[in-house]
Amino acid sequence: MQASGTDDNFQIVVGVAGWAVVVTNDSTNIEETSATLNGFLVQDGGVLCQYAFDYDIDSGVPYASSTVWVGAINSPQAFSQGASSLTKGELYYFRAKAKNINGISVGGEKKFLTKPDLPSDFHAVRDNFVTQIDLSWTKGNGADRTVIVRKVGSYPVNRSDGLLIYNGTGSTYFDGAVVAGTHYYYRAWSYCSEGGLFQYSDSYDEDNCIALTPPTFDIHNIIIVDNIIPTLKITVQVENMGNVLVDITVNWVLMREDTGAVLDAGSDTFAVSPHSVVTYTIQPTTAYIGLVRITFTGNGASAFEIFTTRQISKGGGVTPAAPKPPPPLPGIPTAVGLGNLPCLLGIIIFLVLLTLFILYMRKNEKYSFAGLWKWFARSRG
DSSP: OOEEEESSSOEEEEOOTTSOEEEEEEEESOOSSOEEEEEEEEEOTTSOEEEEEEEESSSSSSOSEEOOOEEEEOSSEEEEEEEOSOOTTOEEEEEEEEEETTEEEEEEEEEEEOOOOOOEEEEEEEOSSSSOEEEEEEOOTTOSEEEEEEEESSOOSSTTSSEEEEEESOSEEEEOOOOTTOEEEEEEEEEEEETTEEEEOSSOEEEEEEOOOOOOEEEEEEEEEEOBSSBOEEEEEEEEOSSSOEEEEEEEEEEETTTOOEEEEEEEEEEEOTTEEEEEEEOOBOOOOSEEEEEEEETTEEEEEEEEOBEEOTTSSEEOSSOOOOOOOTTOOSOOOGGGHHHHHHHHHHHHHHHHHHHHHHHOGGGSHHHHHHHHHHHHO
């Protein structure tokens, strides 16, 4: 039989007469899901030998997978077999083995790490609020981290060609160390490490972007074109005061002014050219008649307008939101407030005194209207 030990780089083998002596060599051609396993037949025991490999994601026996026995070789001779259907970014342990008519000999254990997939959906997008470039991606399968290299004017040729700006486990990064007007190129690689080994993805994902000063938006000049329910028509002007053509998302809400209850809402996204104004039209629907507020917001800008909704009456005219009281008759108050109370009390007292005076005159003939008239006539004669 054969005894062997290993520190991943050096193996000590002791052969027994008639038995094969085999050494495990480093794996080669390591990819995402495959690798080449290598061994070396030191001694064949004087007869032809076959060879194979054991491998697993856990160290030591028993090994979960093995290749088939193949070959008919004599020593000294190297041999190899491929392992496939491996897991991306995974650490594997393996050993070489050989057999002849006397028995099976095994080599020491070695390990290798498969490669991760490259990142995907990598995007570099100009930020609309600050001077920075927003990066986002999907981490590659089997990757522990993503490495991003930035270069001005052209794409990095490799990971050393440019500035390493990110090496982390996330899926977004905001590159704020940029200068407005500069064209930046980005490439992203996947990275994994385990058991003292590490691997980068063979390929990369990439994107580029020009850093620019973000646009400044203003929302103004709301016009109530039609306030007749159920379908209203309202326009507003959206102005891009910056130097960048960019999309803006405008949100709008129609609500009752008295309670704040939302009657209708919506949003739209559209492009606004630099130093230009776009007239945005909406047609909210509501059955409510009364005082309402329409509010527009987007990219830090906002505006609102308060107006009254109305409806078409059966006769074809416009029905007001609330009926107005008829105009008061001249000299007759239609409402009494606390400020008019002294005047009203004075009127009541005058009427009471006048009534008492008339009643008194009717009971006393001397002081009746007829008696007073006779006295007045005599005094005139």
